[in-house]
Amino acid sequence: MSFKVRISDTVSAPETKPLDPSSIRYRVKQSGITSIIASFLEVPSVPSKGRGNPPNPLTDFGAGDFCSLRIADRGVTTAHGAEGLKQQIASTGKVTLPLIHQYKEMAKVDLFSSKITELDLRKTPITPEELQTILTKNQSITTIHLTGNWVDNNILGVIGAWCPRLESLSISSSYQVGDEGLKLIARGCSGIHTICVEKCLKFTDRSLEIIANRYPKLIKLSVLSSSEITDKGIEAVANNCSLLTNLHLSSCWIISDVGIQAFASKCHQLKELTLEYCSQVSDMALEAVAKGCTNLEKLTICSSNFTDKGMEAIGRGLHNLRSLDFSYSLDISDKGVEFIALGCPLLMSFSANCLKISDQSVLAIVGGCRELSNLYLLGAKVSDIGIEAVAKKCVDLKTLVLSCCNNINDKAIDAIANGCPNLQFLTIYACQSVNESAINNCLMTHPRLARLIYNGRRLTKASVHA
Numbered sequence: 098m099s100f101k102v103r104i105s106d107t108v109s110a111p112e113t114k115p116l117d118p119s120s121i122r123y124r125v126k127q128s129g130i131t132s133i134i135a136s137f138l139e140v141p142s143v144p145s146k147g148r149g150n151p152p153n154p155l156t157d158f159g160a161g162d163f164c165s166l167r168i169a170d171r172g173v174t175t176a177h178g179a180e181g182l183k184q185q186i187a188s189t190g191k192v193t194l195p196l197i198h199q200y201k202e203m204a205k206v207d208l209f210s211s212k213i214t215e216l217d218l219r220k221t222p223i224t225p226e227e228l229q230t231i232l233t234k235n236q237s238i239t240t241i242h243l244t245g246n247w248v249d250n251n252i253l254g255v256i257g258a259w260c261p262r263l264e265s266l267s268i269s270s271s272y273q274v275g276d277e278g279l280k281l282i283a284r285g286c287s288g289i290h291t292i293c294v295e296k297c298l299k300f301t302d303r304s305l306e307i308i309a310n311r312y313p314k315l316i317k318l319s320v321l322s323s324s325e326i327t328d329k330g331i332e333a334v335a336n337n338c339s340l341l342t343n344l345h346l347s348s349c350w351i352i353s354d355v356g357i358q359a360f361a362s363k364c365h366q367l368k369e370l371t372l373e374y375c376s377q378v379s380d381m382a383l384e385a386v387a388k389g390c391t392n393l394e395k396l397t398i399c400s401s402n403f404t405d406k407g408m409e410a411i412g413r414g415l416h417n418l419r420s421l422d423f424s425y426s427l428d429i430s431d432k433g434v435e436f437i438a439l440g441c442p443l444l445m446s447f448s449a450n451c452l453k454i455s456d457q458s459v460l461a462i463v464g465g466c467r468e469l470s471n472l473y474l475l476g477a478k479v480s481d482i483g484i485e486a487v488a489k490k491c492v493d494l495k496t497l498v499l500s501c502c503n504n505i506n507d508k509a510i511d512a513i514a515n516g517c518p519n520l521q522f523l524t525i526y527a528c529q530s531v532n533e534s535a536i537n538n539c540l541m542t543h544p545r546l547a548r549l550i551y552n553g554r555r556l557t558k559a560s561v562h563a
Contacts, residue, residue: 215240219269222247225255232259240265246272253278257285267293267319275299276307283311290314293345295321305330309337319345331356335363342366347373357382361389368392373399380407387414395420401427408433412440419443424450424475434458438465448473459483463490473498484509488516495519500526507535514539524550537561 213235218228219242232238232255239262243252248271256263263286268274274297282289289312294300300323308315315338320326326349334341335356341364346352352375360367361382367390372378379402386393387410394417398407403426411418418441423429430453437444438461445468449458454477463469463486470493479502487494494517499505505528513523523539523546525531536551540561549556 213238215242217242218248219244225251228252228255229259232256237262239263242267242269243271244269246270249273250275250278250281254281257281257283260286262288264288265291265317267295268297269293269295271297272299276301276303279304279307283307287311291317293317293319293321294323295319296323298324301325302327302330302333306333309333313337314340316340317343317345319343319347320349321345321347323349324351327351328353328356328359332359335359339363340366343369345369345371346375347371349375350377353377354379354381354385358385361385363389365389366392369395371397373397375400376402378402380404380410383407384410387411391415392417394418397422398426399424401425404428405430405433405436409436412436412438414440416440417443420446420471422446422448422473424448426451427453429453431455431457431461435461438462442466443468445469446471446473448475449477450475452476452478454478456480456483456486460486463487468493470494471496473500474502475500477502478504480504481506481509481512485512485516488512491517493519496522498524498526499528500524501528503529506530507532510535510539514542517543519545521545521547523548526550526552 214237216231216235216238222245238260241256241260241263243266248268250273253274256266258281263282266282266286266289276299279300292308292312292315294304300320302325305320305326308318310333315334318334318338318341328351331346331352332355336359341360344360344364344367354377357372357378358381362385367386370386370390370393372382378400383398383403384407386396391414393415396411396415396418397420399422403423405428408429411421413436421437421441421444429449429451434449434454435458437447438458442465444462444466447462447466447469448471450473454474456479458477459474459479460483462472467490469491472487472491472494473496475498479499481504484499484505485508487497489512497513497517497520507530510525510531513520520543525536533551536549536556540546540549540556541558
């Protein structure tokens with residue numbers, strides 16, 4: 098038996114004398130803010146008197162157990178008492194524990210030198226020299242997260258030179274990273290299969306061409322908030338990365354149906370596709386996806402360009418779809434949802450933020466998608482009739498979110514309280530005809546409801562009694 102321990106609190110630097118790698122009981126100074134945080138320790142339990150007894154995290158952790166490293170600058174927190182840590186582990190299997198290590202003295206310490214696989218640099222800027230220190234002591238790192246304008250081509254050059262096992266790279270909010278940096282990464286890191294780039298203004302089609310040529314086995318690609326990416330870059334990836342299973346494009350305003358059609362014609366292994374705020378992508382792209390990506394299981398679309406015609410294509414071609422999320426698609430109506438209900442019987446999660454959705458859509462979904470476990474309706478014209486059908490037929494439903502559905506009232510909430518036997522999470526927000534008394538009754542009556550959020554407030558049975 099083992100306990101998973103998450104070390105996520107931030108502490109300051111210890112005294113400047115060299116640290117003992119065999120112990121993490123270091124004294125804390127109340128001044129510095131930079132620290133290293135290791136996450137997800139696997140700690141074996143210690144038997145005591147015939148009964149499994151959680152270990153004391155302050156004394157029993159080994160130096161070689163760490164598998165994740167995060168650098169942060171969130172200030173100083175105090176250590177938990179050993180007894181409190183025991184209670185947390187016993188009740189949840191997780192615990193937060195300060196791990197103290199002076200960043201500037203990293204070269205003197207071997208505490209993080211064996212099993213670290215993930216490096217998270219989304220909080221604190223570091224220099225190329227400091228990054229090199231980390232990477233030379235941790236040759237097992239396979240995942241790196243970078244965020245901030247301090248990230249430049251020099252930083253990527255260090256990664257390319259000193260992180261040969263890199264498999265996953267995410268870069269966010271950097272105005273300095275460009276094509277040259279991607280070249281340096283590609284030169285030294287041959288095994289990357291996951292790339293996420295967000296808000297990097299110098300990331301261009303040339304960057305995508307470098308990725309496509311260097312990484313033909315790319316599995317996941319995310320490009321968010323890029324004004325320089327066009328169909329040319331997308332086509333380069335489609336032509337060279339036929340094994341791609343996950344594509345996420347958001348706020349890429351120049352990409353059009355042509356780029357998505359290229360993907361659909363070449364990337365037949367695609368499992369997850371997200372198209373958000375790509376203003377030149379329309380139903381033509383969905384039609385191509387429905388024909389070429391028949392293995393698709395998760396589809397997220399957000400654009401006013403999509404209509405019932407696109408929904409019809411999805412229903413006719415994507416029979417393996419498990420999750421569908423469409424938002425701000427003002428021209429999708431009950432007719433379009435009926436195509437989904439008829440053609441996607443395996444659907445488990447359905448999310449719609451659309452004013453034209455009514456009881457007709459809900460009745461179609463609950464009738465055709467018997468494995469539904471998550472239902473999100475925002476701004477829909479659904480009434481008590483639709484929610485009563487959900488309560489009666491969706492026996493596997495675990496999550497239900499109703500937001501700005503002004504045609505439902507207490508009758509719908511009572512139906513939920515007496516139906517949906519496996520419901521665990523319920524959110525009711527800005528549904529004007531629903532009274533709090535019905536919400537409280539639902540919380541107290543439903544046998545398995547674990548969380549209920551009403552107008553932004555999390556309610557518990559204890560708070561209702563109070």
